[in-house]
Amino acid sequence: MDILLEPTFWLQYIGRSLFLLFLGLAFLSLKRVGFTNLGISAQLIGSAIGGCLLANATGNSLFTIFGCFMFAFLILLVPILLKHFLIVDEILTTLFFSFMTIPIAQFIMQPKGDSMIVATPFIPEKLRFESLVIGQSFGNYLSLIHFSSIICVIFAYLYFEKSVMGHQSKIIEFNVNSVRDSWLRLKLLSVAGLYSSAFITLAVIADTFIRKSRYTQGDYDIVGFLGVVIGLMALRRFELLLFMALIVAFLETIFLTISIYGVPEMVSKIIYGAGILATAFLMKKKYKV
Amino acid sequence: MEFLDGVLRLSLPLCCLSLAAAMLARVGIWNISLDGQVLLAAIVYLNGAGIGSWKLGFLTALLVIIIVNYFLINLVTLRKLDGLLISLGLLYACQGLSQVLCKLISGNPGYATLNWRLNESGILIIGYFFIFMLLIAERYYKPIRLSKIIAESPEIANLRGLNISRHSQLNGIIASLLTVVAAVYLIEHGGSYTIGLSGNRGFIALAIVGIIRHSGVKACIWAFVFGAGAKFIWESPFQNEFIEVIPFAVAILLLSMRGIQLKRLQRR
Numbered sequence: 001m002d003i004l005l006e007p008t009f010w011l012q013y014i015g016r017s018l019f020l021l022f023l024g025l026a027f028l029s030l031k032r033v034g035f036t037n038l039g040i041s042a043q044l045i046g047s048a049i050g051g052c053l054l055a056n057a058t059g060n061s062l063f064t065i066f067g068c069f070m071f072a073f074l075i076l077l078v079p080i081l082l083k084h085f086l087i088v089d090e091i092l093t094t095l096f097f098s099f100m101t102i103p104i105a106q107f108i109m110q111p112k113g114d115s116m117i118v119a120t121p122f123i124p125e126k127l128r129f130e131s132l133v134i135g136q137s138f139g140n141y142l143s144l145i146h147f148s149s150i151i152c153v154i155f156a157y158l159y160f161e162k163s164v165m166g167h168q169s170k171i172i173e174f175n176v177n178s179v180r181d182s183w184l185r186l187k188l189l190s191v192a193g194l195y196s197s198a199f200i201t202l203a204v205i206a207d208t209f210i211r212k213s214r215y216t217q218g219d220y221d222i223v224g225f226l227g228v229v230i231g232l233m234a235l236r237r238f239e240l241l242l243f244m245a246l247i248v249a250f251l252e253t254i255f256l257t258i259s260i261y262g263v264p265e266m267v268s269k270i271i272y273g274a275g276i277l278a279t280a281f282l283m284k285k286k287y288k289v
Numbered sequence: 290m291e292f293l294d295g296v297l298r299l300s301l302p303l304c305c306l307s308l309a310a311a312m313l314a315r316v317g318i319w320n321i322s323l324d325g326q327v328l329l330a331a332i333v334y335l336n337g338a339g340i341g342s343w344k345l346g347f348l349t350a351l352l353v354i355i356i357v358n359y360f361l362i363n364l365v366t367l368r369k370l371d372g373l374l375i376s377l378g379l380l381y382a383c384q385g386l387s388q389v390l391c392k393l394i395s396g397n398p399g400y401a402t403l404n405w406r407l408n409e410s411g412i413l414i415i416g417y418f419f420i421f422m423l424l425i426a427e428r429y430y431k432p433i434r435l436s437k438i439i440a441e442s443p444e445i446a447n448l449r450g451l452n453i454s455r456h457s458q459l460n461g462i463i464a465s466l467l468t469v470v471a472a473v474y475l476i477e478h479g480g481s482y483t484i485g486l487s488g489n490r491g492f493i494a495l496a497i498v499g500i501i502r503h504s505g506v507k508a509c510i511w512a513f514v515f516g517a518g519a520k521f522i523w524e525s526p527f528q529n530e531f532i533e534v535i536p537f538a539v540a541i542l543l544l545s546m547r548g549i550q551l552k553r554l555q556r557r
Binding site: 036082085086087088089091092093095096097099100102103104107225228229232233269270271272273274276277281 | 319321364368370371373374375377378379380381382383384385386388389489492495496499531533534537538540541544545547548549551552
């Protein structure tokens with residue numbers, strides 16, 4: 001229990017929760033226009049690797065951030081266009097993009113020279129945004145970029161609940177064909193995709209740029225599914241996302257804690273799965289959706 | 290002949306899993322936890338076979354997977370919980386449980402050797418026999434034939450007085466049997482349990498269901514196509530990371546072609 005008194009613990013926990021909040025936002029933004037995105041991992045990997053390589057190549061922060069955003073959006077654009085023009089199920093296409101990105105990333109990040117680590121080069125110091133870090137003496141676990149996720153939640157809520165386009169999105173959420181204008185449907189999907197990619201970009205900046213300073217193979221292989229879980233458990237409500245992100249981050253914290261006491265790490269997966277099922281059941285019962 | 294033999298061996302697990310996925314798709318469930326179920330079935334079978342009785346292993350694995358699918362169907366169709374969320378939860382839980390069991394059996398969470406080996410060709414024949422019987426049943430056995438109606442239109446199924454719950458559970462049992470057959474074949478073929486045993490076949494199976502929707506015969510045909518492709522790739526002299534990308538890229542291409550076909554039908 002001494003760990004609860006450590007500032008590092010709380011910085012890590014809050015930082016992780018807010019990172020997961022970005023992922024939940026990215027998923028829910030598209031879910032609200034009837035697009036189930038299981039390719040968040042692909043977007044994260046593409047954005048992180050692209051951003052790291054651009055940062056080293058150009059040394060320009062704006063160009064790097066724009067590059068991160070474009071990589072995330074282009075990976076998402078293909079399933080969006082396939083769904084809109086060819087009615088291809090986005091659950092499968094986005095899922096497969098996640099599986100395809102992992103070996104491609106491995107190929108791009110092949111170790112060179114004597115290095116054994118499959119990772120991108122370190123990001124130049126001037127692009128690590130260290131001035132935005134909170135509690136730097138305890139590590140780069142939390143930054144102002146992390147807290148921008150809360151502003152993003154408010155923005156997403158206002159857009160989807162209070163704006164005209166948000167109300168139009170509600171119409172196509174459950175029945176894509178209820179909006180006859182094909183270009184309006186594509187516009188709504190694309191705008192949601194842009195927001196989702198922006199949230200992914202912020203997540204990558206917060207985690208890859210600020211916290212880790214580079215992308216290492218395996219960092220984002222399965223974390224995208226956590227965004228899906230958070231988005232689904234929030235039952236289409238943006239106001240519940242933060243709460244769900246805190247719960248999922250708490251479950252992750254349990255893994256680390258129980259492994260210290262000798263409990264095998266794989267038990268954590270069972271706890272995790274059971275936690276998802278239990279929370280989904282309880283939330284469903286409480287909110288009667 | 291050797292190529293054909295290889296294709297048959299590579300296609301059996303995918304055939305079984307595609308049919309299993311199709312069975313649950315007919316009751317409105319996208320079973321993303323298939324990969325996890327394969328791992329769980331494999332390790333439970335290994336435990337039973339290790340005692341010396343493959344029948345005990347098979348029956349225990351079947352019982353476990355039936356329970357998992359019962360929960361899945363119950364939570365999604367009766368409790369109306371989100372199918373995607375429940376499947377993801379079960380995927381994690383099944384993977385974790387299989388690793389725990391593997392650790393208990395062999396001391397290593399990612400590897401366990403099968404001590405008792407069956408005749409692999411025998412399993413191949415039995416597996417294809419199951420598939421053949423299921424395809425016959427799909428055509429002539431009323432409860433399975435009617436499950437297609439549920440998939441196409443639950444409203445019409447209700448009007449016809451079909452007991453959707455009972456059909457869902459029947460489909461779940463058949464899907465469980467197919468999943469266990471696939472798992473048993475994979476573990477007997479490799480001789481050991483590893484964390485990568487399923488090789489993402491569960492997700493390829495979902496892609497096949499996305500292409501064919503609910504037809505069992507078409508699911509088998511596409512499973513053979515993927516099996517032939519896998520055999521061809523494995524024998525290819527060009528081996529690198531991009532090889533792993535090919536099945537998924539092909540699946541996306543096939544889904545796109547199906548989409549073009551649907552668009553043409555809509556215009557008519």
